[in-house]
Amino acid sequence: MNVLIPYSWIKDYIKTNAKAENVAKALSLHAFSVEKINKIKGDDVFEVEVTPNRGDALSVLGVARELKAVLPKSGFKCEWMQKDIKIPQFEDKDKLDVIIKDKSLVPRFCAVVLENVKVGKSPKVIEERLEKVGIRALGNVIDVTNYMMIDKGQPMHAFDYDKILGHKMIVRESKHDEVITTLDGVERKLPSGVIVIEDGEGRLIDLCGIMGAKNSEVDENTNKVLLFVQVYDPVRIRRASMSLGHRTDAALRFEKGIDYEGVLSSLFEASEMICGLSGSNVSSNLIDIVNEERKLKSVAVDYEKINRIAGVEISKEVVNQTLSDLGFESNGESVVVPSWRYDDVSITEDLAEEVIRLYGYYNLPGKLLTGEVPLVHKDLSFHWEDIARLFLKHHGFFECYSYSATSKKNVSKDALKIANPLNEDLLFLKTSLLPQLLEVIDGNKGYSDKIKLFELASVYHSKEGDLPNQPLMLGLVTKGINKVDLKGIVEALFDEMGVSSYPSFNVINHGGGRLGVEINFEELIKLSSKVKTYTPLTSFNSIKEDLTFEVPEGITYQQVERIILCSSERISKLEFKDIYKNALTFSIEYLDKEKQISSEDTQEIRKNIFKNLENIGVRLR
């Protein structure tokens, strides 16, 4: 998540000689990537990409805390400017009756009532700061809550105290289809399990952690404000905000975890600010309900392990200093994790990350691997894939890559359906490579009269109660090529892959001169062989000739071929050469391994062939 942090605002917390560019670089190299520095009204506003584990840094305070540790590592001065927090004067006048149905909903619940509030515009400084981070000023009370969210990373909410009927709050989970109208005027129907607050009259007055309700909002007539600062269950907030499709700044922060210990100081600072800006004063006791105690969390510092992970020697002193700069308090052999990093740091590896990133990953040298090279069983399918690719390329084929998903018309019944597709055209996972390749042919109509395409990719067939069958397939689609030539290419590929007995395959005519073949490549690999066995050469010459036969209707090539081959053992090679109408031409080679074959011998063999073929009505042409 990216946050906008004005440099001038950071300077509330630190005093440094670093320029904005220096700050950006130091942050990028040691903490978070600064994507951009926006120049707004003479200020440098950093756009910082904060990683999801660092909810604590979605604030000016959080970024300043990092800079305190990081800037000195880059050679800049950085002094922390401690702010004093005044504890307000509480008064036992206005009360709030709070019922929390399930303690896990709200681990910490804090609030205070302010009276004599005069709602008006905020001072220019506050309006400008909010504007720089992209928030519209909406009047002093609301502005303070927004200001504190950016400043401390703690989202807060202000209710009109008198609109909370019965001055009573029931914190509970929503029931299915309950309705709430939020501050933005949108009526939202809730799923069950969303954290909400009901007032004394049974009205929903807050969509907790996401957005307040319209019926309890602060307006120009508000006299009393309930300032509300909470820690909610991050999982429920996330689920609700996602299912409602309402990802507010507050929700994005709550779901990443809130600093427990920062809650009260944020509340105190906010109430002081509101009192100062609106002439109000605190009129209640502090309401602070702690539903989930957090014990101090200690992590052992394993110096040796830190060095082992780094691969360089980092001294104990540097490790200790770095951790202390980041707010980890030393406790002998272990450190206490600061409250704002509570969820993020648990094990030595986490500490190692802190230490090494401050040391500077860019300072680490590179070493190549030593140690034993693993002995593994190599997956030969990659080899055969390459053989096939090269072969097909050299026979004029273009390799295509298509999306895994396609439309309904392109798949068979056992296709897997995507639950959250990008669009209707990408609703199912493909069950065959051919439909998309045919679309490629159609999409490239003007390219050439002759097009040859192939793709090597998986298809997906659902399987009951398990992952789908996802075999690697080879798909070939051509235009302007005759069937015999396409078959020939496939069979030549089989030869190239050392397949001795061809698997059966179908050339399908898709109309418009388009042919397609699809072969299970995994099965083909099982038939392939890298082994080449040599047959001893003879010193005798063979005799070659072409024979053309007239083949009547109903006779297949295989029949003719078998009869010829059975006619003599001295036929060493028989190949299909040509076909014209009913005239089938073979290339035939005669060889005798014992002696030189003569034309008299071939004459005799030929006679035999003719005689045998006569039986099925095949005659020499």
Add this chain to the structure above:
Amino acid sequence: MNDSLNLENIKKELEEKLRKVSSEQDLLNIQIEYFGKKGILRQLFSKVLEVPVEQRKDLGEKINNLKKEAERVTSERRAKITGVEAVENTGLYDSLPGRKPEIGHIHIISQAINEIVDIFKPLGFTRVRYPEVEWEYYAFEALNMPLTHPARDEWETFFIDAAPDKKYGRMVVTPHTSSGQVREMLKGNLPIRMLNISRCGRRQIDISHVPSFYQFEGLVVDKEISTTHLKGVLDYFASNFFGEDRKTRLRPYHFRFTEPSFEVDIDCGICHGKGCKLCKEGWLELGGAGMVHPNVLKAGGIDSKEYTGFAFGWGVERTYMMKSGTKIDDIRYLFGNDLRFLEQF
């Protein structure tokens, strides 16, 4: 007329003989038979004297035509057998460009994958593949990302509309090759130097994202593996893939399945780290990497006290597009299958 019939037959016979010829030697024999000193054609010419004077001119002409025709078919056949073409203007012929065979094209993604494999192979990495439609468990839980974790948002995952498995959760189109990490570990062979290159899917489509794409994932698990090894391997890759003078830089990042986690930058090929229009302060982002998180090792049945490891997983297309010279400015071309695009690789 008898003679003309005879001449026609001679031509037919010649053509038939030529058709059966399959070697240059056979062809030579035929040439001697027809065009030799005692050849059939010579003998025909001698017959001219045997016919009446008034017919001689006509017959002579006919025999001449036959001879020309015979020469033409013979030289055509010769051209077919020997590959030398029949041309009259040899100067023109010699100046012709070569006639190229029809050659297709291997897709740029395949080429990129082969290049990547070739770089990692000498370092002892072995290429593997794992399911493209995968259990949520291997894509997330096993990688230290529990069901409710917001980190999962970073992967715009496609889910399959099917009943979830009790143990492994829903089926997904694997959003990254990291789903192969724990599968590789569970094979039980140590040490590991894995290169997993596979098709992935994410719910995104724009100038730099497509719903199907390829990633390559390196995983090393061994004793005494440190961040410096990761750095060394990445530098080795960068200098081999991008050019000898190129360098990588690690920056902090966060992934649930690595600790520490890094973002890897490569110095800009144009300005070499000084900063220019094309890059961010002289560096370009390559992708993520990190030291394997102990919880991931644990899910893979490996004792993290004894073994450590590193991993990186980057987009094949993205990485290849960053290579100077390809100049592809929209990743969608790669899956568009426009032949005018494909023929350029």
